[in-house]
Amino acid sequence: MTTTPDAKPRGTRLPRMARRRQLLSAAQEVFVENGYHAAAMDEIAERAGVSKPVLYQHFPGKQELYLALLDLHVDDMITRCRDALASTTDNKQRVQAAIGAFFDFVSGQGEAFRLVFESDLRNVAPVRQRIERNLRESAEMISQVIQEDTGCSSDEAHLLGVGLVGMAEVSARYWLSSNGSIPKDAATQLMARLAWRGISGFPRTG
Amino acid sequence: MTTTPDAKPRGTRLPRMARRRQLLSAAQEVFVENGYHAAAMDEIAERAGVSKPVLYQHFPGKQELYLALLDLHVDDMITRCRDALASTTDNKQRVQAAIGAFFDFVSGQGEAFRLVFESDLRNVAPVRQRIERNLRESAEMISQVIQEDTGCSSDEAHLLGVGLVGMAEVSARYWLSSNGSIPKDAATQLMARLAWRGISGFPRTG
DNA sequence: GGGTCATCCTACGCGCGGGTAACCAGGTCA
DNA sequence: TGACCTGGTTACCCGCGCGTAGGATGACCC
Numbered sequence: 001m002t003t004t005p006d007a008k009p010r011g012t013r014l015p016r017m018a019r020r021r022q023l024l025s026a027a028q029e030v031f032v033e034n035g036y037h038a039a040a041m042d043e044i045a046e047r048a049g050v051s052k053p054v055l056y057q058h059f060p061g062k063q064e065l066y067l068a069l070l071d072l073h074v075d076d077m078i079t080r081c082r083d084a085l086a087s088t089t090d091n092k093q094r095v096q097a098a099i100g101a102f103f104d105f106v107s108g109q110g111e112a113f114r115l116v117f118e119s120d121l122r123n124v125a126p127v128r129q130r131i132e133r134n135l136r137e138s139a140e141m142i143s144q145v146i147q148e149d150t151g152c153s154s155d156e157a158h159l160l161g162v163g164l165v166g167m168a169e170v171s172a173r174y175w176l177s178s179n180g181s182i183p184k185d186a187a188t189q190l191m192a193r194l195a196w197r198g199i200s201g202f203p204r205t206g
Numbered sequence: 207m208t209t210t211p212d213a214k215p216r217g218t219r220l221p222r223m224a225r226r227r228q229l230l231s232a233a234q235e236v237f238v239e240n241g242y243h244a245a246a247m248d249e250i251a252e253r254a255g256v257s258k259p260v261l262y263q264h265f266p267g268k269q270e271l272y273l274a275l276l277d278l279h280v281d282d283m284i285t286r287c288r289d290a291l292a293s294t295t296d297n298k299q300r301v302q303a304a305i306g307a308f309f310d311f312v313s314g315q316g317e318a319f320r321l322v323f324e325s326d327l328r329n330v331a332p333v334r335q336r337i338e339r340n341l342r343e344s345a346e347m348i349s350q351v352i353q354e355d356t357g358c359s360s361d362e363a364h365l366l367g368v369g370l371v372g373m374a375e376v377s378a379r380y381w382l383s384s385n386g387s388i389p390k391d392a393a394t395q396l397m398a399r400l401a402w403r404g405i406s407g408f409p410r411t412g
Numbered sequence: 413g414g415g416t417c418a419t420c421c422t423a424c425g426c427g428c429g430g431g432t433a434a435c436c437a438g439g440t441c442a
Numbered sequence: 443t444g445a446c447c448t449g450g451t452t453a454c455c456c457g458c459g460c461g462t463a464g465g466a467t468g469a470c471c472c
Contacts, residue, residue: 016448155384163377
Protein backbone atom coordinates (compact mmCIF):
# COMPACT_ATOMS: atom_id res chain seq x y z
CA MET A 1 0.00 0.00 0.00
CA THR A 2 1.77 3.12 1.21
CA THR A 3 5.11 1.68 2.17
CA THR A 4 8.37 3.56 1.97
CA PRO A 5 10.95 2.29 -0.45
CA ASP A 6 13.23 2.14 2.58
CA ALA A 7 13.54 -1.32 4.05
CA LYS A 8 12.36 -1.62 7.63
CA PRO A 9 13.02 -5.04 9.09
CA ARG A 10 12.94 -3.78 12.70
CA GLY A 11 16.35 -4.86 13.82
CA THR A 12 18.81 -3.46 11.32
CA ARG A 13 21.31 -1.04 12.80
CA LEU A 14 21.99 2.06 10.78
CA PRO A 15 24.75 4.69 10.91
CA ARG A 16 23.54 7.89 12.46
CA MET A 17 23.06 10.00 9.36
CA ALA A 18 21.33 7.28 7.40
CA ARG A 19 18.93 6.75 10.27
CA ARG A 20 18.27 10.46 10.46
CA ARG A 21 17.36 10.65 6.80
CA GLN A 22 15.10 7.67 7.16
CA LEU A 23 13.38 9.19 10.18
CA LEU A 24 12.78 12.39 8.25
CA SER A 25 11.28 10.39 5.45
CA ALA A 26 8.97 8.48 7.79
CA ALA A 27 7.99 11.68 9.56
CA GLN A 28 7.15 13.31 6.25
CA GLU A 29 4.82 10.46 5.35
CA VAL A 30 2.96 10.69 8.63
CA PHE A 31 2.80 14.48 8.82
CA VAL A 32 1.58 14.72 5.25
CA GLU A 33 -1.08 12.08 5.73
CA ASN A 34 -2.42 13.30 9.05
CA GLY A 35 -1.20 16.81 9.62
CA TYR A 36 0.83 17.85 12.64
CA HIS A 37 -1.69 17.33 15.37
CA ALA A 38 -3.09 13.97 14.37
CA ALA A 39 0.42 12.65 13.76
CA ALA A 40 1.79 10.62 16.64
CA MET A 41 5.46 10.27 17.41
CA ASP A 42 4.76 6.60 18.09
CA GLU A 43 3.54 6.15 14.55
CA ILE A 44 6.50 7.94 13.02
CA ALA A 45 8.85 5.71 14.94
CA GLU A 46 6.89 2.62 14.02
CA ARG A 47 6.78 3.61 10.37
CA ALA A 48 10.55 3.87 10.46
CA GLY A 49 10.75 0.44 12.02
CA VAL A 50 12.29 1.80 15.17
CA SER A 51 11.27 2.66 18.71
CA LYS A 52 10.38 6.09 19.98
CA PRO A 53 13.49 7.01 21.97
CA VAL A 54 15.54 6.68 18.81
CA LEU A 55 13.47 9.48 17.37
CA TYR A 56 14.31 11.63 20.37
CA GLN A 57 18.01 10.94 19.94
CA HIS A 58 17.81 12.71 16.59
CA PHE A 59 15.28 15.45 17.28
CA PRO A 60 14.63 17.19 20.58
CA GLY A 61 10.87 17.20 20.12
CA LYS A 62 7.93 16.86 17.80
CA GLN A 63 7.89 20.48 16.80
CA GLU A 64 11.58 20.58 15.93
CA LEU A 65 11.14 17.51 13.77
CA TYR A 66 8.32 19.24 11.96
CA LEU A 67 10.32 22.41 11.50
CA ALA A 68 13.26 20.51 10.05
CA LEU A 69 10.97 19.05 7.45
CA LEU A 70 9.23 22.34 6.78
CA ASP A 71 12.54 24.13 6.25
CA LEU A 72 13.53 21.54 3.70
CA HIS A 73 10.46 22.09 1.57
CA VAL A 74 10.24 25.83 1.94
CA ASP A 75 13.79 26.05 0.70
CA ASP A 76 12.90 23.70 -2.12
CA MET A 77 9.98 25.84 -3.23
CA ILE A 78 11.93 29.07 -3.07
CA THR A 79 14.78 27.54 -5.03
CA ARG A 80 12.44 26.30 -7.73
CA CYS A 81 10.95 29.75 -8.03
CA ARG A 82 14.34 31.46 -8.16
CA ASP A 83 15.64 29.03 -10.77
CA ALA A 84 12.55 29.51 -12.88
CA LEU A 85 12.99 33.27 -12.97
CA ALA A 86 16.69 32.94 -13.70
CA SER A 87 16.16 30.43 -16.49
CA THR A 88 15.52 33.12 -19.09
CA THR A 89 15.38 36.87 -19.55
CA ASP A 90 12.20 36.88 -21.58
CA ASN A 91 9.51 37.90 -19.13
CA LYS A 92 6.78 35.96 -20.86
CA GLN A 93 8.78 32.78 -20.52
CA ARG A 94 9.64 33.74 -16.96
CA VAL A 95 5.98 33.73 -16.08
CA GLN A 96 5.54 30.36 -17.73
CA ALA A 97 8.53 28.92 -15.87
CA ALA A 98 7.50 30.34 -12.51
CA ILE A 99 3.98 28.97 -12.77
CA GLY A 100 5.49 25.67 -13.83
CA ALA A 101 7.62 25.71 -10.68
CA PHE A 102 4.49 25.71 -8.55
CA PHE A 103 2.91 22.87 -10.50
CA ASP A 104 6.12 20.87 -10.27
CA PHE A 105 6.44 21.51 -6.57
CA VAL A 106 2.89 20.46 -5.91
CA SER A 107 3.16 17.26 -7.89
CA GLY A 108 6.54 16.33 -6.47
CA GLN A 109 7.86 14.24 -3.61
CA GLY A 110 4.88 12.60 -1.96
CA GLU A 111 2.54 15.55 -1.51
CA ALA A 112 5.09 17.31 0.67
CA PHE A 113 3.63 20.60 -0.50
CA ARG A 114 0.95 20.12 2.11
CA LEU A 115 3.47 21.04 4.76
CA VAL A 116 3.99 24.41 3.14
CA PHE A 117 0.54 25.19 1.76
CA GLU A 118 -1.84 23.41 4.11
CA SER A 119 -0.08 23.25 7.44
CA ASP A 120 -2.13 23.02 10.53
CA LEU A 121 0.15 24.72 13.12
CA ARG A 122 0.22 28.09 11.40
CA ASN A 123 -0.61 29.53 14.79
CA VAL A 124 2.78 28.57 16.14
CA ALA A 125 5.14 31.44 15.47
CA PRO A 126 8.15 29.61 14.01
CA VAL A 127 5.90 27.78 11.58
CA ARG A 128 4.00 30.87 10.51
CA GLN A 129 7.31 32.59 10.00
CA ARG A 130 8.57 29.93 7.60
CA ILE A 131 5.36 29.76 5.64
CA GLU A 132 5.26 33.50 5.28
CA ARG A 133 8.88 33.53 4.25
CA ASN A 134 7.94 31.37 1.33
CA LEU A 135 5.19 33.71 0.20
CA ARG A 136 7.26 36.79 0.86
CA GLU A 137 10.38 35.69 -0.97
CA SER A 138 8.58 34.24 -3.94
CA ALA A 139 6.47 37.35 -4.29
CA GLU A 140 9.50 39.56 -3.77
CA MET A 141 11.35 37.99 -6.68
CA ILE A 142 8.35 38.38 -8.91
CA SER A 143 7.69 41.93 -7.85
CA GLN A 144 11.24 42.83 -8.82
CA VAL A 145 10.52 41.79 -12.37
CA ILE A 146 7.20 43.61 -12.29
CA GLN A 147 8.80 46.82 -11.15
CA GLU A 148 11.37 46.69 -13.92
CA ASP A 149 8.74 46.00 -16.54
CA THR A 150 6.04 48.40 -15.41
CA GLY A 151 5.96 51.69 -13.63
CA CYS A 152 4.40 50.33 -10.47
CA SER A 153 5.39 51.47 -7.02
CA SER A 154 7.07 48.97 -4.75
CA ASP A 155 3.97 48.43 -2.65
CA GLU A 156 1.81 47.89 -5.70
CA ALA A 157 4.29 45.51 -7.28
CA HIS A 158 4.45 43.49 -4.10
CA LEU A 159 0.70 43.14 -3.94
CA LEU A 160 0.59 42.05 -7.57
CA GLY A 161 3.37 39.56 -6.90
CA VAL A 162 1.53 38.08 -3.96
CA GLY A 163 -1.61 37.82 -6.06
CA LEU A 164 0.19 35.93 -8.78
CA VAL A 165 1.79 33.58 -6.28
CA GLY A 166 -1.61 32.94 -4.76
CA MET A 167 -3.05 32.24 -8.18
CA ALA A 168 -0.31 29.77 -8.97
CA GLU A 169 -0.45 28.04 -5.61
CA VAL A 170 -4.20 27.60 -5.46
CA SER A 171 -4.63 26.59 -9.07
CA ALA A 172 -1.79 24.09 -8.81
CA ARG A 173 -3.35 22.48 -5.76
CA TYR A 174 -6.71 22.36 -7.48
CA TRP A 175 -5.20 20.86 -10.61
CA LEU A 176 -3.55 18.15 -8.54
CA SER A 177 -6.74 17.31 -6.68
CA SER A 178 -8.75 17.00 -9.89
CA ASN A 179 -6.26 14.50 -11.14
CA GLY A 180 -6.31 13.77 -14.82
CA SER A 181 -8.95 16.15 -16.06
CA ILE A 182 -6.27 18.41 -17.55
CA PRO A 183 -2.69 17.43 -18.39
CA LYS A 184 -0.03 19.30 -16.47
CA ASP A 185 1.43 21.15 -19.43
CA ALA A 186 -1.93 22.37 -20.57
CA ALA A 187 -2.79 23.55 -17.08
CA THR A 188 0.44 25.49 -16.57
CA GLN A 189 0.18 27.03 -20.00
CA LEU A 190 -3.38 28.06 -19.31
CA MET A 191 -2.48 29.72 -16.04
CA ALA A 192 0.64 31.26 -17.51
CA ARG A 193 -1.42 32.80 -20.28
CA LEU A 194 -3.81 34.24 -17.71
CA ALA A 195 -0.97 35.67 -15.67
CA TRP A 196 0.97 37.03 -18.60
CA ARG A 197 -2.04 38.72 -20.16
CA GLY A 198 -2.72 40.26 -16.79
CA ILE A 199 0.71 41.49 -16.01
CA SER A 200 2.47 42.30 -19.29
CA GLY A 201 2.84 46.02 -19.84
CA PHE A 202 0.71 46.66 -16.77
CA PRO A 203 -0.44 50.27 -16.89
CA ARG A 204 0.43 52.66 -14.11
CA THR A 205 -3.18 53.80 -14.05
CA GLY A 206 -6.22 52.53 -15.84
CA MET B 207 -8.25 44.92 25.32
CA THR B 208 -9.99 42.25 23.31
CA THR B 209 -13.27 42.07 25.14
CA THR B 210 -16.56 41.31 23.53
CA PRO B 211 -19.11 44.07 23.45
CA ASP B 212 -21.38 41.56 25.21
CA ALA B 213 -21.61 42.09 28.93
CA LYS B 214 -20.38 39.19 31.03
CA PRO B 215 -20.97 39.68 34.73
CA ARG B 216 -20.82 35.93 35.49
CA GLY B 217 -24.20 35.39 36.99
CA THR B 218 -26.74 36.81 34.58
CA ARG B 219 -29.18 34.24 33.26
CA LEU B 220 -29.92 34.44 29.60
CA PRO B 221 -32.67 32.97 27.42
CA ARG B 222 -31.47 30.04 25.41
CA MET B 223 -31.05 31.67 22.03
CA ALA B 224 -29.35 34.76 23.37
CA ARG B 225 -26.91 32.58 25.25
CA ARG B 226 -26.26 30.52 22.16
CA ARG B 227 -25.41 33.58 20.09
CA GLN B 228 -23.13 34.82 22.81
CA LEU B 229 -21.37 31.47 23.05
CA LEU B 230 -20.82 31.47 19.30
CA SER B 231 -19.34 34.91 19.54
CA ALA B 232 -17.00 33.92 22.35
CA ALA B 233 -16.00 30.77 20.52
CA GLN B 234 -15.21 32.76 17.41
CA GLU B 235 -12.89 35.02 19.35
CA VAL B 236 -10.99 32.12 20.82
CA PHE B 237 -10.85 30.00 17.68
CA VAL B 238 -9.67 32.93 15.61
CA GLU B 239 -7.00 33.92 18.09
CA ASN B 240 -5.60 30.46 18.75
CA GLY B 241 -6.84 28.14 16.05
CA TYR B 242 -8.84 25.02 16.75
CA HIS B 243 -6.27 22.96 18.59
CA ALA B 244 -4.88 25.58 20.92
CA ALA B 245 -8.37 26.74 21.76
CA ALA B 246 -9.69 25.33 25.03
CA MET B 247 -13.35 24.81 25.75
CA ASP B 248 -12.64 26.12 29.23
CA GLU B 249 -11.47 29.40 27.79
CA ILE B 250 -14.45 29.75 25.50
CA ALA B 251 -16.76 29.24 28.43
CA GLU B 252 -14.82 31.64 30.58
CA ARG B 253 -14.75 34.25 27.83
CA ALA B 254 -18.52 34.00 27.70
CA GLY B 255 -18.71 34.43 31.46
CA VAL B 256 -20.21 31.00 31.92
CA SER B 257 -19.13 27.55 33.00
CA LYS B 258 -18.25 24.69 30.69
CA PRO B 259 -21.35 22.50 31.00
CA VAL B 260 -23.42 25.38 29.68
CA LEU B 261 -21.38 25.18 26.52
CA TYR B 262 -22.18 21.50 26.22
CA GLN B 263 -25.87 22.16 26.63
CA HIS B 264 -25.73 24.12 23.40
CA PHE B 265 -23.20 22.15 21.37
CA PRO B 266 -22.49 18.43 21.59
CA GLY B 267 -18.74 18.86 21.30
CA LYS B 268 -15.84 21.05 20.35
CA GLN B 269 -15.84 20.02 16.73
CA GLU B 270 -19.54 20.67 16.25
CA LEU B 271 -19.12 24.12 17.75
CA TYR B 272 -16.32 24.80 15.32
CA LEU B 273 -18.36 23.52 12.39
CA ALA B 274 -21.31 25.72 13.29
CA LEU B 275 -19.03 28.72 13.16
CA LEU B 276 -17.34 27.60 9.99
CA ASP B 277 -20.66 27.10 8.23
CA LEU B 278 -21.66 30.61 9.14
CA HIS B 279 -18.65 32.18 7.51
CA VAL B 280 -18.43 29.90 4.51
CA ASP B 281 -22.02 30.84 3.74
CA ASP B 282 -21.15 34.47 4.27
CA MET B 283 -18.26 34.34 1.81
CA ILE B 284 -20.25 32.49 -0.83
CA THR B 285 -23.11 34.93 -0.48
CA ARG B 286 -20.80 37.90 -0.87
CA CYS B 287 -19.34 36.38 -3.99
CA ARG B 288 -22.75 35.58 -5.47
CA ASP B 289 -24.07 39.05 -4.73
CA ALA B 290 -21.01 40.63 -6.29
CA LEU B 291 -21.50 38.76 -9.53
CA ALA B 292 -25.21 39.51 -9.58
CA SER B 293 -24.69 43.21 -8.89
CA THR B 294 -24.12 44.03 -12.56
CA THR B 295 -24.02 42.46 -16.00
CA ASP B 296 -20.87 44.23 -17.10
CA ASN B 297 -18.15 41.63 -16.75
CA LYS B 298 -15.44 44.15 -16.02
CA GLN B 299 -17.39 45.49 -13.12
CA ARG B 300 -18.21 41.96 -12.06
CA VAL B 301 -14.53 41.22 -11.66
CA GLN B 302 -14.09 44.38 -9.64
CA ALA B 303 -17.03 43.53 -7.41
CA ALA B 304 -15.96 39.93 -6.87
CA ILE B 305 -12.44 40.90 -5.90
CA GLY B 306 -13.95 43.50 -3.61
CA ALA B 307 -16.01 40.78 -1.98
CA PHE B 308 -12.85 38.98 -0.91
CA PHE B 309 -11.28 42.14 0.48
CA ASP B 310 -14.46 42.96 2.35
CA PHE B 311 -14.74 39.46 3.74
CA VAL B 312 -11.16 39.47 4.92
CA SER B 313 -11.44 42.82 6.64
CA GLY B 314 -14.79 42.06 8.21
CA GLN B 315 -16.06 40.70 11.49
CA GLY B 316 -13.02 40.17 13.71
CA GLU B 317 -10.71 38.27 11.40
CA ALA B 318 -13.23 35.47 11.07
CA PHE B 319 -11.84 34.78 7.62
CA ARG B 320 -9.10 32.82 9.35
CA LEU B 321 -11.59 30.05 9.98
CA VAL B 322 -12.17 29.69 6.25
CA PHE B 323 -8.75 30.50 4.84
CA GLU B 324 -6.32 29.43 7.54
CA SER B 325 -8.02 26.66 9.43
CA ASP B 326 -5.91 24.15 11.19
CA LEU B 327 -8.18 21.03 11.11
CA ARG B 328 -8.31 20.74 7.35
CA ASN B 329 -7.43 17.10 7.87
CA VAL B 330 -10.78 16.43 9.43
CA ALA B 331 -13.18 15.49 6.66
CA PRO B 332 -16.20 17.67 7.52
CA VAL B 333 -13.98 20.71 7.80
CA ARG B 334 -12.09 20.04 4.57
CA GLN B 335 -15.43 19.55 2.90
CA ARG B 336 -16.71 22.96 3.93
CA ILE B 337 -13.53 24.76 3.01
CA GLU B 338 -13.48 23.12 -0.38
CA ARG B 339 -17.11 23.95 -0.87
CA ASN B 340 -16.20 27.59 -0.55
CA LEU B 341 -13.49 27.36 -3.19
CA ARG B 342 -15.58 25.17 -5.45
CA GLU B 343 -18.72 27.26 -5.40
CA SER B 344 -16.94 30.59 -5.74
CA ALA B 345 -14.87 29.28 -8.61
CA GLU B 346 -17.91 27.65 -10.17
CA MET B 347 -19.79 30.93 -10.31
CA ILE B 348 -16.84 32.67 -11.87
CA SER B 349 -16.19 29.91 -14.34
CA GLN B 350 -19.77 30.23 -15.58
CA VAL B 351 -19.08 33.82 -16.55
CA ILE B 352 -15.78 32.84 -18.11
CA GLN B 353 -17.40 30.17 -20.23
CA GLU B 354 -20.00 32.58 -21.52
CA ASP B 355 -17.41 35.19 -22.33
CA THR B 356 -14.71 33.02 -23.84
CA GLY B 357 -14.62 29.77 -25.72
CA CYS B 358 -13.00 27.82 -22.93
CA SER B 359 -13.96 24.27 -22.10
CA SER B 360 -15.58 23.61 -18.76
CA ASP B 361 -12.43 22.14 -17.26
CA GLU B 362 -10.32 25.05 -18.41
CA ALA B 363 -12.80 27.60 -17.18
CA HIS B 364 -12.90 25.93 -13.78
CA LEU B 365 -9.14 26.03 -13.47
CA LEU B 366 -9.09 29.68 -14.43
CA GLY B 367 -11.84 30.40 -11.91
CA VAL B 368 -9.93 28.65 -9.14
CA GLY B 369 -6.83 30.62 -10.05
CA LEU B 370 -8.66 33.91 -9.83
CA VAL B 371 -10.21 32.99 -6.51
CA GLY B 372 -6.76 32.05 -5.21
CA MET B 373 -5.37 35.33 -6.42
CA ALA B 374 -8.11 37.26 -4.68
CA GLU B 375 -7.89 35.30 -1.45
CA VAL B 376 -4.14 35.43 -1.05
CA SER B 377 -3.76 39.05 -2.08
CA ALA B 378 -6.57 40.09 0.23
CA ARG B 379 -4.95 38.35 3.17
CA TYR B 380 -1.62 39.90 2.34
CA TRP B 381 -3.16 43.33 2.01
CA LEU B 382 -4.74 42.97 5.43
CA SER B 383 -1.52 41.85 7.07
CA SER B 384 0.45 44.77 5.64
CA ASN B 385 -2.04 47.10 7.16
CA GLY B 386 -2.04 50.62 5.88
CA SER B 387 0.57 50.47 3.15
CA ILE B 388 -2.16 50.56 0.50
CA PRO B 389 -5.76 51.75 0.92
CA LYS B 390 -8.39 49.11 0.38
CA ASP B 391 -9.93 50.66 -2.71
CA ALA B 392 -6.59 51.03 -4.40
CA ALA B 393 -5.69 47.44 -3.61
CA THR B 394 -8.93 45.98 -4.94
CA GLN B 395 -8.74 48.11 -8.06
CA LEU B 396 -5.18 47.03 -8.64
CA MET B 397 -6.04 43.36 -8.36
CA ALA B 398 -9.22 43.79 -10.36
CA ARG B 399 -7.20 45.37 -13.16
CA LEU B 400 -4.78 42.45 -13.09
CA ALA B 401 -7.61 39.93 -13.19
CA TRP B 402 -9.60 41.72 -15.86
CA ARG B 403 -6.63 42.21 -18.17
CA GLY B 404 -5.89 38.53 -17.74
CA ILE B 405 -9.35 37.17 -18.34
CA SER B 406 -11.15 39.55 -20.70
CA GLY B 407 -11.55 38.08 -24.16
CA PHE B 408 -9.40 35.16 -23.15
CA PRO B 409 -8.27 33.38 -26.30
CA ARG B 410 -9.17 29.76 -26.90
CA THR B 411 -5.58 29.09 -27.90
CA GLY B 412 -2.52 31.26 -27.73
C1' DG C 413 -45.64 28.23 50.11
C1' DG C 414 -44.34 24.46 47.47
C1' DG C 415 -43.88 21.96 43.01
C1' DT C 416 -41.37 22.22 38.73
C1' DC C 417 -38.71 23.60 34.97
C1' DA C 418 -34.90 25.89 32.94
C1' DT C 419 -30.44 27.60 33.73
C1' DC C 420 -25.97 27.38 35.71
C1' DC C 421 -22.17 25.70 39.00
C1' DT C 422 -18.26 22.83 41.26
C1' DA C 423 -15.74 19.09 40.83
C1' DC C 424 -14.14 15.03 38.72
C1' DG C 425 -13.01 10.89 35.28
C1' DC C 426 -10.11 9.50 32.03
C1' DG C 427 -7.76 8.71 27.60
C1' DC C 428 -4.27 10.14 24.65
C1' DG C 429 0.18 11.17 23.44
C1' DG C 430 4.71 13.58 24.21
C1' DG C 431 8.71 12.74 26.55
C1' DT C 432 12.04 9.86 29.70
C1' DA C 433 14.52 6.36 32.77
C1' DA C 434 16.77 2.34 32.83
C1' DC C 435 18.44 -1.38 30.67
C1' DC C 436 20.37 -4.65 26.43
C1' DA C 437 23.50 -6.03 22.40
C1' DG C 438 27.13 -6.42 19.52
C1' DG C 439 31.38 -4.69 17.33
C1' DT C 440 36.18 -2.88 18.15
C1' DC C 441 40.50 -2.14 20.22
C1' DA C 442 44.09 -2.35 23.76
C1' DT D 443 38.82 -10.94 27.25
C1' DG D 444 36.95 -7.23 29.15
C1' DA D 445 36.22 -1.98 28.80
C1' DC D 446 33.58 0.92 26.09
C1' DC D 447 31.02 3.17 22.62
C1' DT D 448 27.07 3.28 19.45
C1' DG D 449 22.62 2.18 18.47
C1' DG D 450 18.44 0.08 20.13
C1' DT D 451 14.55 -1.62 23.40
C1' DT D 452 10.70 -1.93 26.90
C1' DA D 453 8.03 0.14 30.08
C1' DC D 454 6.64 3.89 32.32
C1' DC D 455 5.31 8.87 33.93
C1' DC D 456 2.39 12.72 33.77
C1' DG D 457 -0.03 16.83 32.23
C1' DC D 458 -3.51 18.63 29.49
C1' DG D 459 -8.03 19.20 28.08
C1' DC D 460 -12.52 17.15 26.52
C1' DG D 461 -16.54 15.71 28.32
C1' DT D 462 -19.87 14.53 32.45
C1' DA D 463 -22.24 13.50 37.05
C1' DG D 464 -24.66 15.50 40.44
C1' DG D 465 -26.17 19.40 42.88
C1' DA D 466 -27.69 24.45 43.56
C1' DT D 467 -30.61 28.58 42.42
C1' DG D 468 -34.08 31.38 40.91
C1' DA D 469 -38.46 32.36 38.13
C1' DC D 470 -43.07 31.23 37.46
C1' DC D 471 -47.51 29.09 38.31
C1' DC D 472 -50.92 27.30 41.01
